[in-house]
Amino acid sequence: MTVRDVRVATDKLAVGHGKRRVLTDVDLTLAAGEVTLLVGPNGCGKSTLLRTVAGLLSPLAGTVRVDGVPLGSLSRRALSQRLAFLPQTSQIPAGVTVRELVRHGRYAHRGAFARHTAEDRESIEWALSVTDAHPLADKCLDELSGGERQRAWLATVLAQRAKILLLDEPTTYLDLRHQFDVLDVVRTLARDYGIACGVVLHDLMHAAAYGDTVVVISDGTVLRSGPPEDVLTSDAIERAFGLSVNVVRDTETGHLACFPQRPPVAS
Incomplete structure (x- = not known):
């Protein structure tokens, strides 16, 4: 990845509400043509991080750069021409x-x-x-x-x-078919139009199937970041979610799948 490919870069970013920090020391990049998926347990700060990158919340420490420009130096209109943000819920006119x-x-x-x-x-x-x-x-x-x-x-x-698209849990409340429909659109936007996509998700299987980069957030910071096969491991998922799982690879699609470890059923 070259410098010119990076649309968003954070350096030792701390985010939160008021003076209460939720995440610290976040180094995150969103690159052109890639889908970066943020996963982690409820309340870990995924949405707060996305809203800070979108300019809706002020960083508590560290920096955010959009196309190499400090976020705070961009006017609201100039930022909107570079970055589009879709929240979890929107009021229906x-x-x-x-x-x-x-x-x-x-x-x-x-x-x-x-x-x-x-x-x-x-x-x-x-x-x-x-x-x-x-x-x-x-x-x-x-x-x-x-x-x-x-x-x-x-x-x-x-x-x-905009060349940067941030989506906060875009599949929430959707049935399975529509979840895939939305994620297929995101994949197309990155692959065919070079858009840098940052998406908050809950479903780890979706993250494995659609992410170029998966960022696992837990315990107030980024636990792991990288390709799904490097990040979505049994130990990382147990550390982040407190859940023991078996991670296997689908032989047809090549995608990873996570299954909770259960005691054997008595015969």
């Missing part, structure tokens, strides 16, 4: 169609009242296409299923045309 919602993603470039340009329209159509949300474009958001809404919100942040 009443009576707003999917296409109208996706248009909001262009405000970082044009402002709330500027006329839309050909570039804006092209970006909106691209975002609807890559998320397979075109069939939903004229439907009201409050009429959609959970999976359809998530595609609409994802299209909205993609319309920013």
Whole structure:
């Protein structure tokens, strides 16, 4: 990886709420064309870290650089042109169609009242296409299923045309099919469009299947970081989650799978 490939880099970053530190000494990089997945037990600081990188929380120590520029020196608009963030939950506007919602993603470039340009329209159509949300474009958001809404919100942040995408638990409340749909989109964005994707997930099997880099967070810091096969080991999972597991590799897909160790069933 060369320096120019790195979109986000943190150095000895400490994050938290008020003066209470949740994570310390975090060195994290998000690279162009790669999916970096943050995993760890509830309350370990995954979302706090992502929100700090997104500029929504102030670092308690250390630095965040976006495209080599200190995060604090970027205006909100300049940051939004580089980085798009999708939180766990978003308020559903009443009576707003999917296409109208996706248009909001262009405000970082044009402002709330500027006329839309050909570039804006092209970006909106691209975002609807890559998320397979075109069939939903004229439907009201409050009429959609959970999976359809998530595609609409994802299209909205993609319309920013940012080269960095941060997603906080994008598969929460979705059924299995829609979880894979969303993660397939993320994989496509990294592979085909060179976007640096940072995603908070709970499911370790999803992390093994979709991550180029997996970051395991536990006990107030980064426990391990690297390719899934190096990071998602039995001992690392036990240290992070307090769960004894067997890690095996699927012979067909090559992906890792984790199974809790259970006492043998009496015959």
